Amino acid sequence: MALISSIAQSGLQAAQQRLGASAHNVANMNTPGFRRESVAQEAAPGNAGVATTGVQRAGTEGVALEREAVEQLSATYAFAANLQTIKVGNQMLGTLLDTTA
Template structure:
């Protein structure tokens, strides 16, 4: 967590908007954007599964890319082909779920560490 005056910057995208001068804690920024990317992947997989038998439905996919300074960006696009299977989408859901859990764990450790450091300085 980065504190700018009285403003706490917990979300990487909020840093500049909230006057945090683009200085988030790198671990938290990476974890938060990883959680957001995982949520996007879960939503896309769920949408593909729910609409698999809908006539005319076009599958979607997620393209993830690293961001300068840390973190990741997830973009939803039309799948390059419609040959994906239900099994592919289920695997994508499990993978995204585990990634979200890992990022939440990293975020918790970062918060716990910050709390310990603040307690020691007090």
Template structure:
């Protein structure tokens, strides 16, 4: 796997992990008075990967529905990136089989 491809996949996995962490933290603090929810924003990097920024929302409040959806989306993003990694590893393995 090329270094750029691996970097892109790993940044996607890292972004999904950050989104899952933030939504889990929001759910864990659902009933904490004054808690301000975290929001994760993702940006595409010049190399084609993803970077994330975590911010606290300006006012306290809860949004359980959004946090549960964020957890599902993070799980699907993680699985999609893992599938890309597995496919790339299989393809490289096939290339090695051909060369031998």
């Protein structure tokens, strides 16, 4: 059960970083010389969840509001899915404890 919640927690943190980078892009889109930031993600070793390799700046790529809107929606849905995973894991643990008690 602890593995499920730690995987979901890493997903929550990754979604939060993605949302933060996207919000930063929108806030600075009119700044001269600003380059778009993105968060790179990969599977963590040993099925331990998601690892982010940090915020990366794109070369000469500008900020497109439609791309940022999609990124923010995607991060929001990922956040909600991982939160639901934690809730279900807690419910399963509660049911298991009720059964054995």
